[in-house]
Amino acid sequence: MKRKMTGAAGLAAAFVAGMLVATALGGWMAGAGAVAQGQQVKVERVITPTVTDEDIALLRKDLRAMKMQVIGQNMSLSEDEGQKFWPIYNHYVRDLQVVNDQKYALLKQYAEMWATMSDQDAMIYVRHWLEVDGQAQALRLQYVPTVSQVLPGRKAATFFQLDRRLNMIIDLQLFSQIPLAHVKE
16 A cells, blocks of 8 residues: 655655765764764754655665665674674564554654644653653663674674664664654744
8 A cells, every 4th residue: 555645754755865965974973973072963944755665664664775785794703703793783683673663653753733732742752752762772681691692892893883873873873853842932
């Protein structure tokens, strides 16, 4: 079933544009540098092109592939380590996808109700958003023993550092495209 979306889908399209710009400026890590140096981004408007649910699914698939490529390029795994690590990574990604499904559903809901959101709705949204962040953190903690059984400590730590950084960059790009809950009166 194909249906048109504007709110959250527009955010995803804006995110893709942001990722392309960050990549063009020297990669994912360079994209985070501007924020780390104290520069602020001011969002004047929300970009809302029409994108289908299928477009979002393809975008997410592409992002997962890019993350895997960046992790692979930065891990320096031996052949034996790779054979043990990548199946665990793929299982982790599937588990993380379930958590991210909730995150994207929250973004879609926020985009649909932002203009008419009550104070109570805003607090419910914040609680749900923090719960999803907690689920992602709990999932990482759940995988630490498993990853550390197949990789030496420094390589396991490198994986979790890369994963966290990449997820923060994705979240930064995505969440910077949505307006704050406060509406000027």
